[in-house]
Amino acid sequence: MSYDFNIQPPAIKTATLVALVARLTRHDMLDSMFNNTFLLTYKSFTTARELFVFLVRRFQIQPPDGMAQDEFEKWRDRKQKLIRFRVVNILKSWVDNFWMEDQSHETMSLLRDIYYFARDTVKVIGVSGANSLMILLEQRIRRNDETKVKRLILNSSQSWPAPILPRSMKIITFLDVNITEYARQLTLMEFNLLSKINTKELLSNNWNKAAVKDGLEPARNIKAFLLHDSQLSDWIIGLTLYQTTAKKKGAVIKHFVGIANKCRQLNNYSAVASIVFALGAPKIVVLNETWKLVSNDTIRILQELRGLMSFYKGYSQQYQDALHLANPPCIPCLRVHLTELARTEAAAPVIIDKSAQINFAQLQKTAEIIRDIQQYQNISYSLQPVPELQEYILVNLQAASDAGEPEPKNLEAELLSSPAGKSGRETPSYFG
Amino acid sequence: MSARTSQRRDYHIVVLGAGGVGKSCLTAQFVQNVWIESYDPTIEDSYRKQIEVDGRQCMLEILDTAGTEQFTAMRELYMKTGQGFLLVFSITSQSSLAELQELREQIIRIKDDENVPIVIVGNKSDLEEDRVVTRQRAFTVSQSWGNAPYYETSARRRANVDEVFIDLCRQIIRKDNTTTPSLEEDVVYHRRERRRPHRSRRKKKDGVCTIL
Numbered sequence: 001m002s003y004d005f006n007i008q009p010p011a012i013k014t015a016t017l018v019a020l021v022a023r024l025t026r027h028d029m030l031d032s033m034f035n036n037t038f039l040l041t042y043k044s045f046t047t048a049r050e051l052f053v054f055l056v057r058r059f060q061i062q063p064p065d066g067m068a069q070d071e072f073e074k075w076r077d078r079k080q081k082l083i084r085f086r087v088v089n090i091l092k093s094w095v096d097n098f099w100m101e102d103q104s105h106e107t108m109s110l111l112r113d114i115y116y117f118a119r120d121t122v123k124v125i126g127v128s129g130a131n132s133l134m135i136l137l138e139q140r141i142r143r144n145d146e147t148k149v150k151r152l153i154l155n156s157s158q159s160w161p162a163p164i165l166p167r168s169m170k171i172i173t174f175l176d177v178n179i180t181e182y183a184r185q186l187t188l189m190e191f192n193l194l195s196k197i198n199t200k201e202l203l204s205n206n207w208n209k210a211a212v213k214d215g216l217e218p219a220r221n222i223k224a225f226l227l228h229d230s231q232l233s234d235w236i237i238g239l240t241l242y243q244t245t246a247k248k249k250g251a252v253i254k255h256f257v258g259i260a261n262k263c264r265q266l267n268n269y270s271a272v273a274s275i276v277f278a279l280g281a282p283k284i285v286v287l288n289e290t291w292k293l294v295s296n297d298t299i300r301i302l303q304e305l306r307g308l309m310s311f312y313k314g315y316s317q318q319y320q321d322a323l324h325l326a327n328p329p330c331i332p333c334l335r336v337h338l339t340e341l342a343r344t345e346a347a348a349p350v351i352i353d354k355s356a357q358i359n360f361a362q363l364q365k366t367a368e369i370i371r372d373i374q375q376y377q378n379i380s381y382s383l384q385p386v387p388e389l390q391e392y393i394l395v396n397l398q399a400a401s402d403a404g405e406p407e408p409k410n411l412e413a414e415l416l417s418s419p420a421g422k423s424g425r426e427t428p429s430y431f432g
Numbered sequence: 433m434s435a436r437t438s439q440r441r442d443y444h445i446v447v448l449g450a451g452g453v454g455k456s457c458l459t460a461q462f463v464q465n466v467w468i469e470s471y472d473p474t475i476e477d478s479y480r481k482q483i484e485v486d487g488r489q490c491m492l493e494i495l496d497t498a499g500t501e502q503f504t505a506m507r508e509l510y511m512k513t514g515q516g517f518l519l520v521f522s523i524t525s526q527s528s529l530a531e532l533q534e535l536r537e538q539i540i541r542i543k544d545d546e547n548v549p550i551v552i553v554g555n556k557s558d559l560e561e562d563r564v565v566t567r568q569r570a571f572t573v574s575q576s577w578g579n580a581p582y583y584e585t586s587a588r589r590r591a592n593v594d595e596v597f598i599d600l601c602r603q604i605i606r607k608d609n610t611t612t613p614s615l616e617e618d619v620v621y622h623r624r625e626r627r628r629p630h631r632s633r634r635k636k637k638d639g640v641c642t643i644l
Binding site: 028029030032035036077078081082085086088089092093128129132135324325327328371375378379380 | 440463464465472473475476477478480482483484489493495498503505506509513
């Protein structure tokens with residue numbers, strides 16, 4: 001195992017699988033960040049079966065030769081027991097929260113083997129946690145899907161602010177919808193899309209991969225999120241251009257800038273970016289007559305948001321700072337984080353040739369980006385959904401994307417994720 | 433990434449108490465805003481949550497532990513690494529309060545410090561009809577522990593949940609400020625070496641006893 005001492009505390013640079021598994025289950029320390037990184041990324045350097053074998057081997061740790069009886073007892077109580085406890089907990093945590101295996105026969109047989117290990121070894125020796133591990137495995141074997149075992153219930157709606165409804169809920173028109181309420185409903189819809197994304201989708205560039213033979217998208221929730229994002233931009237452009245006079249166009253732009261500003265207050269950076277990019281699209285920028293009618297106040301806010309959302313080769317410092325200071329709930333600008341992930345993974349191979357050393361420093365970067373996204377997924381907005389408004393938004397978004405080709409946006413992420421995007425004309429791959 | 437984390441402090445919080453008092457539910461409510469309906473005894477789980485306390489960004493690393501079945505060597509390890517402790521009991525169980533006594537003594541022994549940040553948490557306050565631990569009894573315990581703050585919480589209804597974590601975080605920050613003058617990044621390393629010559633100088637906390 002080699003370390004990078006430039007970071008405090010020193011971080012692991014490279015290590016063999018044996019060394020990583022030992023660190024995962026140390027008796028004298030718990031490094032939860034390390035454990036999280038390992039379990040998030042294990043698929044890029046080992047297989048589930050191999051990991052299980054290494055964990056069992058770790059569980060079977062034996063005392064050094066020639067240990068006296070009293071020393072042995074100390075070793076057993078202060079080292080072996082703790083290591084075994086940690087092995088069981090890692091197994092439980094893996095199966096419960098980090099299970100990313102497909103639904104093959106191999107997976108089923110592995111689950112059964114872990115079950116037998118829990119029943120015939122862990123439980124017999126009397127290490128705590130055997131029972132909950134067995135229950136967990138039974139549930140996985142029976143359903144063999146990715147459903148979480150814990151039943152979680154959302155809190156009641158007492159503290160939600162009252163929605164601000166338009167005059168008529170029957171015929172909703174854009175300028176009639178209060179900007180705060182529009183931002184809220186858009187945010188709820190986007191949070192719902194964000195929370196559906198699972199970890200597996202974020203790994204190994206899955207969102208750029210085409211559907212496999214049986215028609216299952218490897219990252220369908222990421223694609224759904226990105227599709228919504230581009231539909232929103234299309235709609236903003238479409239609705240603005242649809243207005244017949246410069247005055248009306250200006251009013252629509254003002255309304256969208258107001259919505260973007262409210263989205264920023266809700267920490268919804270994704271929507272801020274969509275709106276800012278749409279209003280920066282060539283077709284909108286050239287509307288000279290319209291922009292003359294937009295107030296200085298609106299222009300100032302738009303400039304501010306543009307500064308916040310300007311990306312050049314990844315995160316802008318301003319976005320990074322804003323995100324860092326934002327208390328969740330929060331919706332990050334997902335494309336930017338995906339670009340960062342793709343870049344990190346492309347930077348160097350995970351397994352260093354021949355030496356069988358695993359490039360753990362690289363995995364830490366990947367895991368850090370994923371953890372950030374997960375943090376945002378975990379905390380939901382305390383806002384009341386208004387189904388009529390969400391329906392209104394949804395219908396418009398779909399209509400916008402049916403209307404014509406999606407407008408390519410000036411965003412690095414698109415260029416990186418789609419070679420076709422470089423021409424600036426063709427539809428990026430994730431629209432498909 | 434160091435630029436991102438430099439302004440933010442990491443604090444280690446450990447949640448201790450008997451089995452079934454609601455340690456995981458309390459933690460899940462705080463971290464994820466959800467109520468866990470099912471009961472699955474914890475082995476050891478760690479969570480992270482960023483919060484703002486008095487204008488300062490804190491990343492809390494919260495260790496949710498096993499209840500009764502956990503063994504001494506492991507508990508000692510938790511106490512060594514933790515900077516602040518939530519000692520949780522259930523107001524529907526006398527024995528769960530009694531178990532905290534031993535935990536507190538062990539923390540003080542291991543830390544060699546009478547003023548370790550601690551918050552006493554009487555959970556399940558929504559089950560008032562099943563209450564067997566009176567508020568008076570809990571206050572007496574709090575007073576005998578140098579006025580460690582006492583809160584009654586309901587993880588079920590999310591009552592006082594944020595408050596207990598924030599109170600604990602404040603105590604840790606205060607301690608951080610008094611024991612490590614102007615050291616920026618090396619707090620963790622220095623804290624270990626530093627004996628505490630000025631222990632008595634630290635002001636006694638005001639009697640913070642908070643009920644719902």
